[in-house]
Amino acid sequence: MDNGFIMLSRKLFSHRIWKASRTFSECEAWIDLIQSARFEATVTIERIGGRDITYERGQYPASISFLAKRWGWKSEKKVRNFLDMLKKEGMITTDAKQGMNIITLCKYDVYNTPNNDQGEPKGKGEGIDIVKKIRDLEHALGKLTASIGTSVGQGEGNNNKKVKKEKKEKNNTEDSNESPVCGTSQPHAEHIDYSELVKFFNEKTQGVFGSIRMPLSDKRKGMINARIKTYGKETFAKMIQMALNSDFLKGQNKNGWRASFDWLIKPTNFEKVISGNYDNKNRTNNNAGDRDMEEFYRSIASGIARQSYEEAKR
Template identity: 25%
Template sequence: MSTAEVINFYDAKKGVNMDNFKKGYIALSRSVRRAEWAKCAIKRTLWENLLLDASYKSRSVNFKGVNWELTRGQLVTTREILASQIEIGGKPVNSTLIRRALEFFEKQGMISRVGNRLGTVITIMNYDAYQSYFCDQSNDQKNDQPNDQCKANSINTSNEVNDQRCDQSNDQKNDQQNNKVLEQESNNKNNMSSDDDQSAPKNENSIDFDLVMDAYNDAVENRLPKVVKMTPARKNAVKKLLKELEQPTFQNLAGYFYDFVDNAKPFYFGENDRGWRADFDYIVKTTTYLKFIEGSL
């Protein structure tokens, strides 16, 4: 008789695997790694959060004092709540970034939205196709996964009822947390001061210039020339521009890029006699920024 010890990988005392198992799970296709949009950390994190927060079955949710009837694959939320779930440099991202990402997902047919002043119901399109259970041995072999993975998946399926009960509890906790975020957001707006911001860059090393470049490229899409390299001159221009912002944070800088693309006149997108278009070097000039916020651009 074998005396080999059978190790229980789902023992709560042996790590976080058990905790994750209790909270349920979602399916996430490996193809997301090949998607161009997934290179944007904000979009990819937001997409995963939407999948995690979407209801696995029809239910009633109390949100902002109102009962919302959600079907499978839906969630009710606000941009402020979604922004609070993603941090850069220890600060929640600007809700403008969330708005643009949601608009992108909607344009791609990934989600649909219906909302009012209290909240927005987001529907994950083809939710069942994303979350349906399957065990494809051929795909597992192609991806060099152990054959025992299918057995593990079967164990997960047999415990689906328990997972769903835990998911219900988690849904209620998420609803309570969302309401707290809304209250916090309201308090922040009433008590905000410039002294509260501790994320101002103190030196060049504290600025992630690659992240700045990615935010600009994501904002302009194909409407303006993209940036492929952050030269010393461009880095200096970014540092000068940050000093002009109300709060010198990456979130506000990225928000400016999006606002420029959304609100600048057609002239700056090539609709002029010369066919000239604004570019990164032009947009990050302090003179351009000041004219833009003053409405004289």
């Protein structure tokens, strides 16, 4: 089947022609990042440079100096420029919070989705069946909506009152430690299962926007409560789904910036997300040349990972 992907067997990387001492081209360096990233869906902890480094599927811990030596590049600046280019193209993100440079390949699961003739993903392994993941996400989203209740329809005449009330709540919650959800001034506030919300957010976003922990601070509870009171509970759940669908909010932008949970629930940001300001259809690439290079790199990555999956099945 001709699907436009370049199929590369991982056996190539153990062959003498790949292991031969040489200076890597940028294309070879990209291929090396793809084949070096962790393929397994489980999180692993590895002792590197005297530190316990935690990384997961689609990630690769590697310092700039290590990559310069591995690729035969005399200048570490060349490595930095290359990684910066990949980040600009939305191909990778980097994080050094653990004291080690962790490279994350964006959309790694897309690279690892072998398609059949009907265009449906094959395989039932974790991290492989994207359609199953989407269905699970939709199911979990439905559970979240149910857990925080059914939104009560509000007339347009009540909308301005709710916005004014939210501004008052915002001043009370962001400038103090008191949470409106627990305050006596809101005796009819509906119950929100914060524990279920945190569980959903952490499990289904898989750390894309960072993780949150219980117990939530009064400030966070107040912000969540204010958004739900203004827009309704179903819209709050919809906002999370729309954020997950946005490549830009997940780090595929020029600076590699990612949204956080606290950023998403701020009044202005929340409204922008549900208004579709960050939808993929509203984002454009810089020029045709950049799109061609990105597609070329993605094709190579898909070919490596897809062939690896086929070999694993055998």
